[in-house]
Amino acid sequence: MAVNFFYFLVFPGLLFLGVAGAFLSWFDRKVTAMVQFRKGPPVLQPFYDFFKLLLVKETILPKYGSPVIFLLAPVFAVFGATMAGVFILLPLFNITTGFRGDLLVIFYLLTIPSFSYILGSLASGNPLASVGSSREMKLILSYELTFMLVLAAVIMKCGRQFDLYSIIAAQQASSPFAASVSGVLLFIVAIFCIQAKLALVPFDMAEAETEINHGVFIEYSGAAYALIRLAKYIMLLVLPSLVAALLLGGFRLDGIHVLWSLVKVIGIVLLLTLIRNTNPRLRIKQAVNFFLVWMNLLVVIAIVLIALGY
Amino acid sequence: MNEFTGIVSGFSVCCMLQLLIGIPVAAGLLLFLVPEKYLNAKGIAALLVNLAVFCLALRLFFSSGLMSAGDGNAISGCIRISAGAVASDASRYIIFGIDNLSRLIVAAAGFFAFIISLYSLVYNKINKVRNFNSWFLITVGCSFGALLSDNLLLFLTFWGILGITLYMLIPGRNEESSAAAKKTLILIGASDSIMIIGIALLWWLTGSLSMNSISVPTDNTPGALAFLTLLAGSFTKAGAFPFHTWVPDYTKDAPASSSSLLPASLDKLLGIYLLARLTRDMFILSQWLTFLLLLTGVITITGAVMMALIQHNYKKLLGYHAVSQVGYMILGFGLGSPIGIAAGLFHMINHAIYKSGLFLAAGSIEKQTGKEDIDDLGGLSGAMPVTFAATLVFSMSISGVPPFNGFASKWMIYQGIIDFGNGPGFVNQLWIVWLGLAVLGSALTLASFIKLTGGIFLSRRKQEFSGIREVPALMWIPMAVLALLCITFGVLATNLIVPKLFTPVSGDFVFTGFWDSTFVSILVLISILLGIVIYLVSGLKRFRREDSFIGGERIQDQAAYPTPEYYKTISEMDFPAWMYDKAGKKWFDIYDLSRRFVLWLSRQFSLAHDGVLSGYALWVFAGLIILLLVMI
Numbered sequence: 001m002a003v004n005f006f007y008f009l010v011f012p013g014l015l016f017l018g019v020a021g022a023f024l025s026w027f028d029r030k031v032t033a034m035v036q037f038r039k040g041p042p043v044l045q046p047f048y049d050f051f052k053l054l055l056v057k058e059t060i061l062p063k064y065g066s067p068v069i070f071l072l073a074p075v076f077a078v079f080g081a082t083m084a085g086v087f088i089l090l091p092l093f094n095i096t097t098g099f100r101g102d103l104l105v106i107f108y109l110l111t112i113p114s115f116s117y118i119l120g121s122l123a124s125g126n127p128l129a130s131v132g133s134s135r136e137m138k139l140i141l142s143y144e145l146t147f148m149l150v151l152a153a154v155i156m157k158c159g160r161q162f163d164l165y166s167i168i169a170a171q172q173a174s175s176p177f178a179a180s181v182s183g184v185l186l187f188i189v190a191i192f193c194i195q196a197k198l199a200l201v202p203f204d205m206a207e208a209e210t211e212i213n214h215g216v217f218i219e220y221s222g223a224a225y226a227l228i229r230l231a232k233y234i235m236l237l238v239l240p241s242l243v244a245a246l247l248l249g250g251f252r253l254d255g256i257h258v259l260w261s262l263v264k265v266i267g268i269v270l271l272l273t274l275i276r277n278t279n280p281r282l283r284i285k286q287a288v289n290f291f292l293v294w295m296n297l298l299v300v301i302a303i304v305l306i307a308l309g310y
Numbered sequence: 311m312n313e314f315t316g317i318v319s320g321f322s323v324c325c326m327l328q329l330l331i332g333i334p335v336a337a338g339l340l341l342f343l344v345p346e347k348y349l350n351a352k353g354i355a356a357l358l359v360n361l362a363v364f365c366l367a368l369r370l371f372f373s374s375g376l377m378s379a380g381d382g383n384a385i386s387g388c389i390r391i392s393a394g395a396v397a398s399d400a401s402r403y404i405i406f407g408i409d410n411l412s413r414l415i416v417a418a419a420g421f422f423a424f425i426i427s428l429y430s431l432v433y434n435k436i437n438k439v440r441n442f443n444s445w446f447l448i449t450v451g452c453s454f455g456a457l458l459s460d461n462l463l464l465f466l467t468f469w470g471i472l473g474i475t476l477y478m479l480i481p482g483r484n485e486e487s488s489a490a491a492k493k494t495l496i497l498i499g500a501s502d503s504i505m506i507i508g509i510a511l512l513w514w515l516t517g518s519l520s521m522n523s524i525s526v527p528t529d530n531t532p533g534a535l536a537f538l539t540l541l542a543g544s545f546t547k548a549g550a551f552p553f554h555t556w557v558p559d560y561t562k563d564a565p566a567s568s569s570s571l572l573p574a575s576l577d578k579l580l581g582i583y584l585l586a587r588l589t590r591d592m593f594i595l596s597q598w599l600t601f602l603l604l605l606t607g608v609i610t611i612t613g614a615v616m617m618a619l620i621q622h623n624y625k626k627l628l629g630y631h632a633v634s635q636v637g638y639m640i641l642g643f644g645l646g647s648p649i650g651i652a653a654g655l656f657h658m659i660n661h662a663i664y665k666s667g668l669f670l671a672a673g674s675i676e677k678q679t680g681k682e683d684i685d686d687l688g689g690l691s692g693a694m695p696v697t698f699a700a701t702l703v704f705s706m707s708i709s710g711v712p713p714f715n716g717f718a719s720k721w722m723i724y725q726g727i728i729d730f731g732n733g734p735g736f737v738n739q740l741w742i743v744w745l746g747l748a749v750l751g752s753a754l755t756l757a758s759f760i761k762l763t764g765g766i767f768l769s770r771r772k773q774e775f776s777g778i779r780e781v782p783a784l785m786w787i788p789m790a791v792l793a794l795l796c797i798t799f800g801v802l803a804t805n806l807i808v809p810k811l812f813t814p815v816s817g818d819f820v821f822t823g824f825w826d827s828t829f830v831s832i833l834v835l836i837s838i839l840l841g842i843v844i845y846l847v848s849g850l851k852r853f854r855r856e857d858s859f860i861g862g863e864r865i866q867d868q869a870a871y872p873t874p875e876y877y878k879t880i881s882e883m884d885f886p887a888w889m890y891d892k893a894g895k896k897w898f899d900i901y902d903l904s905r906r907f908v909l910w911l912s913r914q915f916s917l918a919h920d921g922v923l924s925g926y927a928l929w930v931f932a933g934l935i936i937l938l939l940v941m942i
Contacts, residue, residue: 128858
């Protein structure tokens with residue numbers, strides 16, 4: 001029992017996820033700066049941001065909203081991201097324990113952050129936040145089916161096992177799932193799904209700095225916003241790790257393989273960053289169409305290919 | 311039929327069954343004699359009767375070792391009530407049976423009847439239904455009757471009375487609500503008469519009317535037809551596609567206590583009880599019928615929730631969800647595996663908990679504000695904190711947010727679907743379709759509850775609601791109890807609730823997935839505590855409160871972006887637009903379709919009435935000749 005608290009709070013839970021996620025966020029910002037011919041922030045910038053918000057900045061609550069939900073929503077977001085992260089990283093680090101969650105649980109936990117942002121933004125009573133949360137909800141509706149189909153396809157590839165331990169073990173016994181035609185298709189779709197889940201351009205219409213001033217987060221400041229930043233750092237680590245576990249064969253922690261494992265996650269983040277720096281923001285209708293028609297089509301083709309044995 | 315001999319501290323089970331059905335019905339009939347002006351006394355009397363009945367149901371539930379795992383699938387004892395009061399021939403038909411399934415559902419029905427009658431004590435004053443308490447009690451007694459009868463004709467009798475009480479529990483205060491009541495009565499009545507055909511077919515096939523002893527294969531036409539006709543009855547009662555259309559209309563106009571008693575809890579329990587009996591005991595499903603069940607399941611889930619997405623009236627929105635959730639239960643029973651059955655039952659109980667709670671909350675909002683549209687409401691979370699907290703819990707449960715109960719049962723259904731994929735048939739090979747659409751339905755449910763909770767409680771507070779207060783304690787206590795149950799059923803799902811309540815009915819199974827609900831719930835609590843500590847350290851007391859920032863503009867009334875507008879973009883897209891257009895024209899409403907068909911038919915017949923005497927004479931002779939030919 002006590003060791004499970006350690007898993008949740010320290011490693012691979014809250015502390016580890018937060019710190020590693022913050023470094024990934026720095027990596028993302030540095031690459032962005034390089035793409036735009038800027039110098040970019042120092043390595044510790046994400047930590048400076050977080051602690052400035054948490055300790056220095058004043059928190060302002062909405063006057064005509066619901067302060068309790070407004071303050072609790074970021075806490076739920078951090079919880080959902082951390083819990084999913086623990087259930088994803090435990091199998092990746094090959095820590096066997098009775099405390100585990102299967103893919104269905106992970107899928108539902110990963111929607112908690114987005115759901116909490118929506119609750120929080122509605123609780124602020126700000127019309128711009130309302131626009132943002134409407135877009136966030138529609139985005140969830142469009143990618144949720146696609147994301148589930150990707151998971152289902154992986155489950156199908158693995159002979160209907162749906163816990164990450166067996167999925168990783170199956171890949172390490174033979175070859176990563178991505179090393180097949182259907183796997184490549186699934187990888188492409190999965191990348192776009194997590195791009196949307198992370199609300200990165202071209203799917204950042206819920207935050208859209210230039211039109212609705214950060215949308216769902218417009219009213220957040222101080223400690224509450226610090227927690228939201230933390231949840232975002234964590235998600236930036238958790239979602240690429242999930243893709244690495246599902247399709248790239250997971251981590252191996254012996255000798256040179258450690259480096260490979262790192263390259264997998266960083267490589268996916270690099271891909272996400274490059275996509276977000278070379279694309280304009282979509283309108284919500286385009287995004288819904290993109291997932292409902294094109295991405296679903298790709299997954300269905302992948303599923304048919306899997307059924308045929310490719 | 312073996313006599314059940316379990317004597318439980320003075321009460322024989324036989325006697326308990328008679329009391330369970332007899333007390334509420336008798337009390338209901340007696341209450342007709344009390345004038346309406348003693349409403350409080352009538353309410354209290356009904357509450358006491360419901361409490362007594364609930365205690366009896368609980369006692370029956372715990373009464374013997376029958377609930378232990380193993381012998382769960384067989385009816386373990388049947389009671390033939392001796393023909394004291396009734397004629398000796400009739401006693402052949404008055405046969406009650408009890409097994410783990412009916413025992414569980416009777417206990418649940420007793421609980422909901424008690425909770426809702428507690429709520430009705432205050433709510434009765436505004437619900438405008440004459441003799442509400444009498445009809446309420448008769449409903450409860452007849453539900454027990456239907457759940458406990460073993461003879462199909464007896465079952466159908468109780469089942470039929472329930473259709474009438476459903477009709478009596480909605481006031482005909484204007485044209486719209488009268489139309490809704492009429493529609494409900496006609497659909498339910500029609501389904502009952504279809505069921506008679508099914509029962510006749512069963513009699514013809516097996517020569518028996520006892521649910522306990524029938525087991526009919528469905529790979530031949532009569533068997534399949536008997537199954538389908540009885541299925542129509544189950545679907546109409548539970549409110550599944552395509553017989554669902556009475557539910558949203560009923561909930562829109564009926565008082566919250568009626569909606570929460572019948573369409574939300576008892577009708578679901580009964581409809582799914584019949585479905586369970588049909589799929590588990592009375593029929594052996596063929597591949598095509600399984601396909602049909604699963605297909606109706608996913609169509610019900612996604613279709614109804616798409617309709618819920620565009621509703622503005624919150625009671626009608628809840629009505630559509632009362633339909634959509636049935637799809638998950640049908641999926642569970644369609645799978646037919648022990649985990650599927652347990653998941654279907656678990657979802658049925660969960661649904662009854664949160665949906666009756668949501669209707670009670672809707673009643674409270676309506677009582678305090680007098681508004682029926684989400685657009686007219688907003689920012690009530692501060693004014694009605696308990697109602698808000700309960701609604702939030704119910705909404706998260708129904709949308710399947712972990713660790714609430716709705717998540718636990720959906721998680722089991724998904725597991726069942728993945729296991730189902732291991733089978734050889736073509737229905738099994740389609741498991742990804744069932745899984746994908748069930749998950750899509752869950753996401754859409756989340757979307758429409760964002761609209762409901764956000765629109766009513768969270769958005770910007772309106773000036774006109776500054777005087778609104780919380781409902782009286784007798785109204786919020788039932789909601790709070792139901793919300794706590796949602797949490798308890800979710801937190802203890804895998805280690806206590808499912809093994810103790812549902813495995814005895816479904817048979818043993820092992821979870822193929824991993825979900826430690828209790829420990830995760832502890833972690834949720836720890837996270838909330840940590841969050842509070844963080845806010846306290848950063849100076850919660852000094853937090854400033856300011857009006858919203860909208861890019862430096864001064865905020866005006868028109869500047870709102872209300873939640874009902876959220877999904878307009880979706881309803882404008884090609885396929886949804888087509889669907890909503892056809893739904894607006896009532897293409898999916900079997901009531902309207904059959905009405906159109908009947909009108910068309912009568913027009914055809916009216917063509918024969920040309921008013922020419924020789925024409926009529928010709929008809930008469932033609933009829934006579936056909937009659938003679940048939941007779942010869």
